[in-house]
Amino acid sequence: MSKFESEVAEGERYRVGYALQTKKVESFLQPSLLDYAKQHAVDLVQIDPSSPLEQQAPFHCIIHKLHTPQWNKHLQQFSATHPDTAIIDPPELVSRLHDRVSMLEAVTHLQISLQNATVGVPNQVVVNEPKALDFDKIEQLGLRFPAIAKPLAADGGDGSHEMCLVFDREGLNALSAPTVLQEFVNHGGVLFKIYVAGRHVKCVKRKSLGDISEERLRTLKGEVLPFSRVSNLGVEEEGDAVEKAEMPPQCLVDELAKALREALGLNLFNIDVIRDSKEPTRYLVIDINYFPGYAKLPSYEPFITDFLLDAVRTKTN
Ligand SMILES: Nc1ncnc2c1ncn2[C@@H]1O[C@H](COP(=O)(O)OP(=O)(O)OP(=O)(O)O)[C@@H](O)[C@H]1O
Ligand SMILES: O=P(O)(O)O[C@H]1[C@H](OP(=O)(O)O)[C@@H](OP(=O)(O)O)[C@@H](O)[C@@H](O)[C@@H]1OP(=O)(O)O
Ligand SMILES: [Mg+2]
Numbered sequence: 423m424s425k426f427e428s429e430v431a432e433g434e435r436y437r438v439g440y441a442l443q444t445k446k447v448e449s450f451l452q453p454s455l456l457d458y459a460k461q462h463a464v465d466l467v468q469i470d471p472s473s474p475l476e477q478q479a480p481f482h483c484i485i486h487k488l489h490t491p492q493w494n495k496h497l498q499q500f501s502a503t504h505p506d507t508a509i510i511d512p513p514e515l516v517s518r519l520h521d522r523v524s525m526l527e528a529v530t531h532l533q534i535s536l537q538n539a540t541v542g543v544p545n546q547v548v549v550n551e552p553k554a555l556d557f558d559k560i561e562q563l564g565l566r567f568p569a570i571a572k573p574l575a576a577d578g579g580d581g582s583h584e585m586c587l588v589f590d591r592e593g594l595n596a597l598s599a600p601t602v603l604q605e606f607v608n609h610g611g612v613l614f615k616i617y618v619a620g621r622h623v624k625c626v627k628r629k630s631l632g633d634i635s636e637e638r639l640r641t642l643k644g645e646v647l648p649f650s651r652v653s654n655l656g657v658e659e660e661g662d663a664v665e666k667a668e669m670p671p672q673c674l675v676d677e678l679a680k681a682l683r684e685a686l687g688l689n690l691f692n693i694d695v696i697r698d699s700k701e702p703t704r705y706l707v708i709d710i711n712y713f714p715g716y717a718k719l720p721s722y723e724p725f726i727t728d729f730l731l732d733a734v735r736t737k738t739n
């Protein structure tokens with residue numbers, strides 16, 4: 423039983439509207455979530471983003487992962503006239519996660535050091551015109567190869583997950599701009615995904631890119647290796663490294679989630695974190711995603727429902 427169940431006033435129900443792309447509706451709105459939420463006084467209702475929200479009201483809360491101008495306009499008009507509806511989250515704050523530079527800026531301002539562990543971001547630089555690049559400038563900035571070239575835009579659009587491993591500066595010629603060139607940090611092939619839903623936090627392990635040895639680096643000179651969606655590799659494919667990897671200290675996970683939630687002003691996101699193989703107390707945030715795939719978490723139904731109950735209560739109290 424959820425800890426909130428006993429607190430739900432008899433007969434009181436909460437309407438939570440969701441505005442999501444079809445594929446997200448299919449993955450997120452599992453029957454198990456709809457049922458669990460319903461049993462805990464939360465009715466999840468689908469929003470038609472092309473119609474004014476007024477006609478679809480009332481809503482105690484709205485969750486969304488759409489960013490068309492039309493949707494932003496409908497949401498803005500509705501929130502201006504319905505201050506009691508909890509909007510999770512404001513589009514202007516979500517948009518900070520749509521750019522791989524502004525996404526990580528919040529992390530660089532955090533002062534987290536717990537149990538001797540530190541949290542930072544890998545060195546990175548924006549490359550606009552690869553062919554006209556001043557290669558020495560990249561190296562002067564302290565950026566070392568190998569590196570990962572990531573599309574600057576992380577808005578879920580076409581190609582926003584298509585990356586390349588670049589082994590030396592010659593490889594930059596093959597890239598299309600605008601790209602973020604981020605130092606590749608060996609991390610033992612294991613990624614930590616910290617899922618946040620308000621004050622609720624869960625960290626899981628996933629398979630990641632394997633370490634690149636000095637020898638491999640020599641043989642790969644001049645190469646550019648494209649890849650996409652490594653973090654989506656299925657659980658069954660995960661090797662020993664993932665099973666054996668020690669989780670980051672729970673206090674670090676909690677502290678990082680709380681600090682980023684406050685710095686970003688967001689409730690629904692996950693944080694991709696790696697641990698430097700050379701320096702195991704050094705943690706690096708490499709990616710932050712808005713409204714990620716929560717359904718992949720074990721027991722995501724109470725995780726999400728408890729968050730939604732927090733959101734509606736904060737507004738109605
Ligand atoms: N700086 C880095 N050093 C080492 N490996 C990295 C680094 N950045 C990314 N990776 C690897 O590449 C993968 C994809 O990178 P990233 O998470 O930035 O892409 P994404 O497409 O935004 O991912 P997601 O599907 O989580 O949104 C990571 O999951 C990790 O395995
Ligand atoms: O589709 P999935 O359920 O895997 O969720 C992924 C989500 O895709 P979706 O929102 O289109 O569904 C991605 O969003 P966009 O960047 O493409 O907008 C991004 O947030 C990934 O990190 C999520 O995977 P996770 O980090 O949880 O492994
Ligand atoms: Mg990622």
Ligand SMILES: [Mg+2]
Nearest residue numbers: 576709710711
């Ligand atoms: Mg991402």
